[in-house]
Amino acid sequence: MPKQDIIGRVTATESKPTSTTELRFWVSDETILRPFDVVKIPHVSKTKGGASETYAIVQELEHITDAQGYLSGVVSCDFGDVNATPRNFRLGTTVATAEVLCNSEDIEMPVRDGQPVMWADSDGVAKALGLVGIKQPLPAGYFSMSNDVEIPIQFEGDFVVGPEGAHVNISGISGLATKTSYAMFLMSALQQKRAEDVAMVIFNVKGADLLSIDKPNPDMTEADAAEWTKCELVAKPFQNVTYFYPYSKNEQKLCTQSRVSRQILQDQIDKGIAHNYFYDIEGGKQKLELLFADVDDPQSTMEQCAAKVGEMEVDDWADLIEAVRKETESKAGRPVGKGASAEIPVVSWRRFYRFLRQRTSNDIFDTVTSTKADLRRKKHTSDIVKHIRPGNVVVIDIQPLPDYLQCMVFGDVVRQILDAKLGDSDDISQTEEIGRVVIFADELNKYAPKKDGNERALTRTMLEITERGRSLGVVLFGAEQFRSGVHQRVLGNCSTNVLGRTNSVEISSSGDYKFLTPAQRAALTRLPKGTLLLQHAAFSTSTIKARFPFPAYLQPK
Amino acid sequence: MPNIIELLKNIGITCNSFGLVDLDRAGSSEWEENEAPIERPFEDPPPAGGRRNVGGECDPSTKPLFRYFIDGSRKTYRVADLEHSGHYFPLVAAQIGVAVCERDFDAFGGCGMKPVGSESEVINALIIPSYVGDSDIDAIRTEVGAKARQKFEVIPYSTLGKQDKSPLDLAMAAAMERMHDMEVQAACNLAKSGRLTNDAMLVIDGSLMFRNQKFDIVDFRNVIGIAKKFKPDFSVGDKKKIDVGSVVRKLGYGERTTVFKRTFRSSNTGSWFLRIRDPKMMPNALGGVVKLELFALEDVERESGFDPDRVDVISRHVLSERNVTPYGADDRWATHLYPVYLTEQYLKSRFMSAVAFKGMF
Numbered sequence: 001m002p003k004q005d006i007i008g009r010v011t012a013t014e015s016k017p018t019s020t021t022e023l024r025f026w027v028s029d030e031t032i033l034r035p036f037d038v039v040k041i042p043h044v045s046k047t048k049g050g051a052s053e054t055y056a057i058v059q060e061l062e063h064i065t066d067a068q069g070y071l072s073g074v075v076s077c078d079f080g081d082v083n084a085t086p087r088n089f090r091l092g093t094t095v096a097t098a099e100v101l102c103n104s105e106d107i108e109m110p111v112r113d114g115q116p117v118m119w120a121d122s123d124g125v126a127k128a129l130g131l132v133g134i135k136q137p138l139p140a141g142y143f144s145m146s147n148d149v150e151i152p153i154q155f156e157g158d159f160v161v162g163p164e165g166a167h168v169n170i171s172g173i174s175g176l177a178t179k180t181s182y183a184m185f186l187m188s189a190l191q192q193k194r195a196e197d198v199a200m201v202i203f204n205v206k207g208a209d210l211l212s213i214d215k216p217n218p219d220m221t222e223a224d225a226a227e228w229t230k231c232e233l234v235a236k237p238f239q240n241v242t243y244f245y246p247y248s249k250n251e252q253k254l255c256t257q258s259r260v261s262r263q264i265l266q267d268q269i270d271k272g273i274a275h276n277y278f279y280d281i282e283g284g285k286q287k288l289e290l291l292f293a294d295v296d297d298p299q300s301t302m303e304q305c306a307a308k309v310g311e312m313e314v315d316d317w318a319d320l321i322e323a324v325r326k327e328t329e330s331k332a333g334r335p336v337g338k339g340a341s342a343e344i345p346v347v348s349w350r351r352f353y354r355f356l357r358q359r360t361s362n363d364i365f366d367t368v369t370s371t372k373a374d375l376r377r378k379k380h381t382s383d384i385v386k387h388i389r390p391g392n393v394v395v396i397d398i399q400p401l402p403d404y405l406q407c408m409v410f411g412d413v414v415r416q417i418l419d420a421k422l423g424d425s426d427d428i429s430q431t432e433e434i435g436r437v438v439i440f441a442d443e444l445n446k447y448a449p450k451k452d453g454n455e456r457a458l459t460r461t462m463l464e465i466t467e468r469g470r471s472l473g474v475v476l477f478g479a480e481q482f483r484s485g486v487h488q489r490v491l492g493n494c495s496t497n498v499l500g501r502t503n504s505v506e507i508s509s510s511g512d513y514k515f516l517t518p519a520q521r522a523a524l525t526r527l528p529k530g531t532l533l534l535q536h537a538a539f540s541t542s543t544i545k546a547r548f549p550f551p552a553y554l555q556p557k
Numbered sequence: 558m559p560n561i562i563e564l565l566k567n568i569g570i571t572c573n574s575f576g577l578v579d580l581d582r583a584g585s586s587e588w589e590e591n592e593a594p595i596e597r598p599f600e601d602p603p604p605a606g607g608r609r610n611v612g613g614e615c616d617p618s619t620k621p622l623f624r625y626f627i628d629g630s631r632k633t634y635r636v637a638d639l640e641h642s643g644h645y646f647p648l649v650a651a652q653i654g655v656a657v658c659e660r661d662f663d664a665f666g667g668c669g670m671k672p673v674g675s676e677s678e679v680i681n682a683l684i685i686p687s688y689v690g691d692s693d694i695d696a697i698r699t700e701v702g703a704k705a706r707q708k709f710e711v712i713p714y715s716t717l718g719k720q721d722k723s724p725l726d727l728a729m730a731a732a733m734e735r736m737h738d739m740e741v742q743a744a745c746n747l748a749k750s751g752r753l754t755n756d757a758m759l760v761i762d763g764s765l766m767f768r769n770q771k772f773d774i775v776d777f778r779n780v781i782g783i784a785k786k787f788k789p790d791f792s793v794g795d796k797k798k799i800d801v802g803s804v805v806r807k808l809g810y811g812e813r814t815t816v817f818k819r820t821f822r823s824s825n826t827g828s829w830f831l832r833i834r835d836p837k838m839m840p841n842a843l844g845g846v847v848k849l850e851l852f853a854l855e856d857v858e859r860e861s862g863f864d865p866d867r868v869d870v871i872s873r874h875v876l877s878e879r880n881v882t883p884y885g886a887d888d889r890w891a892t893h894l895y896p897v898y899l900t901e902q903y904l905k906s907r908f909m910s911a912v913a914f915k916g917m918f
Contacts, residue, residue: 029666066902068885075890076881079838085617086880088895091668091902 005118007031008096010041012113020100020108023056025117027094035059035519036545037145038120038128039096041111043103052105055120055128056098057541060519065092099517101128101541119147126151130540139189139231140534141182141546152232153546155496156538161190161198161436165495165537166470169444169486170479172500176529179479179500180209183440185548186477187393190438192233195391201384201417202440203410204397208556211260211397214241214273215554227549237553241393243268244384246400246409247278247376248363255376257363257400261556275379277396277409278366281317283380286310290411291359292352293458294404303457304344305352317365324353359404381409385416390435403446410447411458414439418464421472436473439465444478445485459487466493484510497535499543501527515542561650561683561709561918562637564700570693571640572648577915578635580649580729595793595801599818599827599853599862607804609865610812611831611872614879621660622874623781624757625673627743628900629655629736632908633684633729636918641689649728650709652914654679655739656904657747660896670899676743679907680710681917682735684728687713706917710735734769741770748776755779762897765850766821774824774852781871782850785892787830789843793817801830806842808832813872816863818853825853827863831872833879834891845891849875 008027012018023041027033035058043054067073067090077084100111125143126132136157144150159165168186170179190198204210216237228235245256245265254265256276268274279287288306295302305324314320327349369376387394396413398406420434441447448462465476466489478494480486484506491497491512499513502524507513513521515535520543524533530550533543562572598607631653639648657676662669683701685694698711714731716724744761747753758779765782789802793814804814809832816827827850834845849871853859875894883898884890 066883066886072882072884072886075884078880079835084880087615087617087621087877088881089662089668090881090895091670091899093667 006116007033007039007119008117010111010113010115010117011095012110018110018113020110022097022099023054023111024095024097027061027096027117029093032146033058033061033094033096034146035061035523036143037147038101038125039098039117040120040124040128041115041117043107043111043115044109046105046107052103052107053124054103054107054111055101055124056111057101057128058096058098059517060097061094062097063092063094065090097519099541119145119149122149122151125149128540129153129544130538134538136194138186138193139233140186140536141532141548142227142230143544144547150230152230153534153544154232155534155536157194159495159537160186161194161438161475162470162473167466167476167494168478168496168498169483169491169494170477170498170500170532171481171483172502172527172532173481176501178527178529178532180206180442181530181551182498182500182532182548183442183477183479184210184213184551184553187438187440188236188238188552189231189233191238191391191393194436197390198436198438199388199390199434200393200438200440201388201413202393202395203406203413203442204395205399205406205442207399208258208260208264210395211243211258212264212556213238213393213395213553215264217550217552217554219555220550220552224550224552227547228552231549233549235549235552238393240391241273241395242387243274244277244379244394244396245274246362246364246397246405247276247366247378249366250363251372251375255378258397259400260397264554264556269377275377275383277379277381277384278364279381280366280368281314281320283382284317284360284365285312285314285320287408287412287415288356289457290408290415291404292355293407293411293456295355297456299348301344301348302352302355305348308344309352309356316367317360321353321357321360324349324356328353362401362405364401364405364409381412382416384413385420385434388417388420388434388437407447407458410441411461414461414465417474418461418469418472421474434473436475438475438477440477440479442479444476444480444490445482448478448487448490450485451487451489463487463489466490482506482510483512495537499524499533499535501525501532517542558706559704560916561701561705564704565637565639565648565697568693568696568700570697573638573640574918575635575637575647577911577918579911580633580635580725581631595791595817595819595828597818598815599825600816600829600865600868601861601863602865603815603862604865608808608812608814609869610809611869611876613811613873614877615873619874619877620756621662621877622756622758622871623760623878623896624660625747625753625759626658626660626762626896626900627655627676627740627759628762628897628904629653629740630901630904630908631732631736632911632914633732634911634914635725636915639685639689641693644686644688646686646724647728649684649725649732650914650918651682651684651732652679652908653682653732653736653739654904654907655736655743656900656907657743658896658900658903668899670896670903672900672903673747676746677904677907678739679904680735680739681707681914682710682712682732684712684714684731686724686727687715687717689713737767737770741767741772744780745772745776748779753779760894760897762901764848765826765852766819774854777852778854780852783875783894783897784848784850785889787846787848802843805830805832805846808836808846810835810845811876813868816868818862825859827851827853827858827868829868829872831875833876839891847875847892847894 008025010025037058041054042051045052074080134156137154138157140153140155142152172178187200225235245258248257289303292302398409504525507521534546535543565572633651635647636650637648657673658670660669665671701709714727761782791801792798793801813831814829816829819826832846839845878894882890
């Protein structure tokens with residue numbers, strides 16, 4: 001039950017006055033308070049004899065005593081006897097610094113000295129944090145206070161998947177199952193609340209974590225399920241999921257490179273929801289610039305080579321490599337600076353050739369086959385987009401692939417989604433059918449690294465999503481360990497930022513955390529599992545500390 | 558709303574504004590010890606050599622002997638000069654208060670202190686010489702009482718036979734007398750309400766030698782006066798008298814002097830000195846020594862003096878009270894017992910600031 005007792009009183013001093021944005025109050029001895037608790041304080045009213053209520057969120061707690069310095073403590077222990085037991089306890093109190101959130105009458109006068117401070121009730125907390133009047137509520141976790149008041153937190157859906165704002169960035173160190181779990185929680189919320197217009201594309205980059213999201217979590221307890229209820233959601237796995245795995249010629253492994261367990265994969269095959277993606281020469285040669293996204297290419301010669309290769313007429317990948325090999329041979333008498341091939345120096349072709357030969361050796365670069373269709377289950381990457389429909393979830397496993405292939409597949413699928421939304425797709429009907437698409441990309445720093453020279457093709461695609469996606473209906477849910485490693489324009493376009501536990505080196509060396517108060521930055525280094533700080537365009541405070549429930553889908557151990 | 562000066566002018570008293578001058582001297586709240594000389598040792602049997610070790614502080618688990626603490630304080634200001642019937646004298650205004658705090662670590666938490674609101678009070682006072690005359694003093698009471706922003710008490714003081722004294726000193730002494738009235742009243746109220754017992758004693762900050770207050774000495778059975786300072790040139794001893802400073806200087810940490818008898822308004826008190834700080838850490842030889850004072854109430858006490866064991870027990874409890882200290886916050890930290898310091902702080906926090914007080918004149 002929420003307490004309505006007075007828990008402290010406002011203190012305004014000459015050196016620490018109350019202001020329109022901040023106040024301090026001392027806390028009664030029996031009160032246990034923590035940062036992010038919300039309190040209310042009676043204040044002046046526009047109505048004569050009335051009283052308004054000001055709400056404030058605790059930022060920092062300090063304990064002070066009347067000791068003038070450290071020596072006061074030393075002297076009070078008989079000049080430094082650590083075993084001394086003073087009979088008297090020093091006068092001291094805990095002082096809370098709180099950020100003013102709102103006033104019930106929109107009064108912005110500083111709160112007066114001596115005013116009583118009380119816990120805010122659920123309705124008050126919701127109002128103070130900006131959680132009322134949300135038009136398209138999207139569950140985002142729940143808020144828990146020291147007095148056991150818990151309220152659900154909701155994002156304004158229009159600021160998550162557009163059109164008012166879009167994109168979510170999630171950062172935090174690995175190993176706490178926070179970043180991915182929260183992204184999956186948010187997508188589960190989208191599927192439960194916005195199935196009619198939102199589709200999801202998930203790239204699996206770690207183990208087999210996201211390769212059985214349609215199966216219930218057998219470890220889920222009643223308490224875990226209750227946490228979902230607190231968020232006004234049902235604890236259930238994802239529905240309408242289709243999996244795409246990287247193709248392998250190894251039939252013993254059911255023609256996939258994926259690490260998904262054989263039992264789970266067989267189950268998915270039986271249900272007809274598991275496919276293997278590959279690139280044939282026709283489609284793949286057009287996308288080679290994505291294959292070299294990580295290669296240092298200050299003169300853009302790799303991109304020029306890739307564009308040239310796209311025009312070559314070849315039958316398979318072996319032909320292509322041979323054709324490129326020929327470009328690496330010096331041709332006597334060939335005019336320099338004239339003709340398309342002549343524009344690209346031989347040394348660049350040789351470099352391109354080395355990369356091409358090495359990077360297309362993976363099994364996903366294959367030919368179209370007609371036999372053993374049920375075993376191979378091969379799909380062009382262009383077919384993936386056809387499965388993206390509102391309420392559906394498409395999981396693309398890129399974990400087994402090397403980084404450069406992960407970038408290629410990611411960039412390719414994202415480009416196709418953008419093309420579909422822009423009407424550039426071969427299948428015009430997709431534009432209407434695809435709905436709003438949420439793309440979840442873990443390790444975002446890999447796809448949109450901090451700018452360090454020329455933008456790569458993949459980075460340009462990511463910028464296009466974050467800068468135009470809001471209106472197009474293409475939304476990026478990005479996650480990374482360190483925000484400082486991600487392109488500033490990508491971060492800057494995110495209407496929602498989620499911060500998990502981060503190490504102090506990252507916080508102190510990056511400017512990305514300057515919007516947090518010192519206390520919030522300190523809290524960020526010790527956030528427990530399942531807890532994070534939310535910053536959202538519709539909130540009326542800079543950040544809210546939120547908890548979210550244990551995943552409801554199967555997580556292979 | 559008119560200020561006090563305007564109110565006085567309204568009733569025909571000539572006032573010359575003077576500005577607000579703070580008249581207080583630091584640490585002057587203790588009793589001036591110039592009326593009751595120390596007579597002789599008053600302890601049965603007296604300690605050999607005139608001093609003894611009290612046996613160290615109490616075990617930390619021992620319940621504190623002192624539960625209530627009284628502190629009186631006043632702030633006096635010269636606010637104007639008045640002309641009346643050929644006299645020209647300063648108008649002194651004061652805030653006078655007394656605070657009582659109760660200590661119970663188990664019940665109150667924190668520092669264990671809570672004010673006893675019913676016995677804590679602050680008054681505003683106008684201190685005026687009695688030659689202004691009863692009629693005019695009544696007129697001042699009426700005018701100020703009806704129209705001033707805050708309630709003021711008018712305190713007349715007599716100048717009769719004190720022509721050699723400065724009016725300012727006399728006015729300040731009158732403020733001090735009023736403060737002692739309040740202290741004595743608060744102590745008696747505590748005793749009469751049954752709160753003071755032999756294991757819940759009251760500590761008065763300073764001496765027990767109230768000059769003009771009338772009270773039943775029985776109410777002071779469980780009251781001890783603890784003075785932070787004392788005059789070192791008082792002579793003590795039975796036959797061969799020596800100054801108290803010479804006796805106290807020799808005290809080691811945790812040692813006390815014998816109890817000395819002092820007769821005051823037909824009552825006997827016992828006073829002794831206790832060193833509560835290591836002398837090596839003190840800036841001077843008399844630093845860290847407090848003076849303790851009790852009324853002798855039992856017949857045997859009045860006749861033969863105090864029981865050394867009782868004096869030792871009380872002394873050990875006082876020794877235990879030495880920590881924590883207001884070191885750094887108060888120059889008198891070495892002898893300022895912390896509960897008394899807190900009581901003083903509570904009282905001072907209830908005083909108006911000088912600026913706010915000046916605003917009423």
